Amino acid sequence: MAIRWTPAFTVGDATIDAQHARLLDQINTLLEALEKGLTDHTVNGVVNFLDSYISNHLFYEEGYMKAHRFPGFAKHKAQHDNFIRRYLEFKKRLAAGNSPTITIEVQDFLAAWWINHIQTSDREYHLYIRDHPKSHPEKEAKSFHQRVQHMLP
Numbered sequence: 001m002a003i004r005w006t007p008a009f010t011v012g013d014a015t016i017d018a019q020h021a022r023l024l025d026q027i028n029t030l031l032e033a034l035e036k037g038l039t040d041h042t043v044n045g046v047v048n049f050l051d052s053y054i055s056n057h058l059f060y061e062e063g064y065m066k067a068h069r070f071p072g073f074a075k076h077k078a079q080h081d082n083f084i085r086r087y088l089e090f091k092k093r094l095a096a097g098n099s100p101t102i103t104i105e106v107q108d109f110l111a112a113w114w115i116n117h118i119q120t121s122d123r124e125y126h127l128y129i130r131d132h133p134k135s136h137p138e139k140e141a142k143s144f145h146q147r148v149q150h151m152l153p
């Protein structure tokens with residue numbers, strides 16, 4: 001099952017869109033590595049990349065929502081925190097060994113969570129920011145981009 005970012009997933013910000021595309025791409029790579037029964041070394045390499053990419057993305061996105069004064073911020077952040085908790089549990093099971101169950105879990109948990117989150121929750125801040133021009137304070141947006149520039153893909 002290949003999962004690919006498509007323009008229909010846009011959240012109205014090119015940086016975040018690029019991060020989402022890269023994330024889905026890496027989840028795909030992980031899935032392929034597991035399906036082909038590749039070595040733990042390969043799987044660990046992808047997982048290590050995913051770890052830092054996921055936390056960078058969530059942090060970046062949370063800063064973006066704050067900078068635009070998105071009122072659903074707390075609820076959205078709680079979803080991110082909940083994902084991180086589940087992801088850590090998933091990693092423990094992955095470390096225990098490659099198995100058919102773990103491949104299914106990558107599809108059902110990792111891939112499905114991201115697709116669903118991007119299409120529903122991330123879309124909520126997209127629509128809010130799009131429909132509330134006052135949520136774009138020039139100055140704040142500028143300093144926000146300066147602060148997170150080193151995290152851009």
Ligand SMILES: [Fe+2]
Binds near residue numbers: 020057061122
């Ligand atoms: Fe996101």
Ligand SMILES: [Fe+2]
Binds near residue numbers: 061076080117121122
């Ligand atoms: Fe999100």
